[in-house]
Amino acid sequence: QSEMKRAIDSSETDVFSQNTKRAKADNENGRGEAVKESERENTLSGFLTTAVLSDSAREKTIFIHGKLADQEAVVILEKTPFREETLAEIFNGSKLKLDMKNDIYSTYRLQAPPHLNEIKTTVVCPATEKHVNKYKHQESFLVEEAWEDYQSITLPYIQEQSFSVQWVYNILEKKAEAERIVFEDPDPETGFVLLPDFKWDQKQVDDLYLIAIAHKKDIGCLRDLTSDHLPLLQNIFQKGKEAILQRYNLPASKLRVYLHYQPSYYHLHVHFTKLGYEAPGCGVERAHLLADVIQNLQSDPQYYKTRTLYFPLRADSGLLGRFKEAGRL
Numbered sequence: 038q039s040e041m042k043r044a045i046d047s048s049e050t051d052v053f054s055q056n057t058k059r060a061k062a063d064n065e066n067g068r069g070e071a072v073k074e075s076e077r078e079n080t081l082s083g084f085l086t087t088a089v090l091s092d093s094a095r096e097k098t099i100f101i102h103g104k105l106a107d108q109e110a111v112v113i114l115e116k117t118p119f120r121e122e123t124l125a126e127i128f129n130g131s132k133l134k135l136d137m138k139n140d141i142y143s144t145y146r147l148q149a150p151p152h153l154n155e156i157k158t159t160v161v162c163p164a165t166e167k168h169v170n171k172y173k174h175q176e177s178f179l180v181e182e183a184w185e186d187y188q189s190i191t192l193p194y195i196q197e198q199s200f201s202v203q204w205v206y207n208i209l210e211k212k213a214e215a216e217r218i219v220f221e222d223p224d225p226e227t228g229f230v231l232l233p234d235f236k237w238d239q240k241q242v243d244d245l246y247l248i249a250i251a252h253k254k255d256i257g258c259l260r261d262l263t264s265d266h267l268p269l270l271q272n273i274f275q276k277g278k279e280a281i282l283q284r285y286n287l288p289a290s291k292l293r294v295y296l297h298y299q300p301s302y303y304h305l306h307v308h309f310t311k312l313g314y315e316a317p318g319c320g321v322e323r324a325h326l327l328a329d330v331i332q333n334l335q336s337d338p339q340y341y342k343t344r345t346l347y348f349p350l351r352a353d354s355g356l357l358g359r360f361k362e363a364g365r366l
């Protein structure tokens with residue numbers, strides 16, 4: 038455990054020193070003031086809430102739809118996990134207000150110092166109706182998709198209206214998140230970029246979440262994979278695990294490595310999450326272990342072009358509507 042904490046500490050140092058270097062370079066470019074200004078600026082002041090899309094007292098999250106300077110936006114607020122190394126500061130540097138005391142039992146409201154009381158905030162702006170629906174709490178239905186259904190229902194739908202993958206291209210072209218890259222293999226056929234998923238705040242390995250994004254641009258999802266892609270998949274699996282061991286001191290036996298079907302973004306990417314952390318979307322109805330995908334393609338090169346696949350869709354998903362219209366639900 039302490040080994041892992043140390044690994045994270047050293048990775049934070051990496052990020053910190055990179056940030057310092059960047060700030061220094063910005064200053065040398067005469068942009069230092071702009072950087073400081075953007076740090077001070079609260080882009081969320083003036084956010085007007087339209088509706089709470091979902092919330093969870095247990096997970097300490099809330100998904101909000103609203104308006105940000107006249108643009109539709111989705112904001113996700115999430116209280117962050119505790120870290121062992123900050124406990125001493127929480128106990129020594131906080132205000133404590135007694136709520137109740139009874140025999141040996143007492144409860145308090147503890148006011149931690151602001152830097153230990155941060156809320157991870159994700160903003161999608163401008164958000165489309167599809168983003169709003171994605172984060173809305175809705176009933177789900179399991180769909181049975183034969184290869185013919187994929188061709189006649191799913192593929193036309195995703196070609197018409199899937200989320201933009203501009204953010205993916207920005208990562209591959211180093212236009213965004215370049216300083217967050219943990220590992221890269223630049224080979225155009227078998228290469229990929231490994232970086233922290235934006236759901237992970239990188240403060241503790243307990244909820245480790247990275248994604249590997251393939252450089253190859255013509256693979257949308259599981260259905261596009263054949264045995265031709267085995268070198269790419271094996272490369273992601275092998276080098277991804279090695280990079281995580283090196284950076285976070287987390288062995289392969291502690292990792293859940295999988296693809297989503299259906300994904301939200303149709304550009305091949307693989308999820309690496311820590312075993313034991315219940316990452317959203319890691320359930321059997323959506324996650325396909327990369328190890329299984331590799332074996333399936335080894336035993337049948339056309340596996341994903343012949344099998345029936347099952348996945349959940351939300352009540353007001355357009356794709357669910359298409360399956361209903363086709364009498365497949």
Ligand code: GTA
Nearest residue numbers: 113115159171172204233234235236297300301302317318
């Ligand atoms: N580094 O810009 C990005 C970025 N974007 C736009 C998405 N991702 C990004 N990572 C970086 N930079 O794991 C990540 C996503 C996701 C992966 C895409 O890329 O975080 P996918 O194509 O299979 O899509 O994976 P998926 O899994 O549906 O996406 P997502 O967003 O994880 O949604 C699944 C469910 O997770 C949601 O329905 C919601 O219930 C929950 N969720 C989403 N975001 C959050 C959050 N910030 N906090 C808590 N729960 C969340």
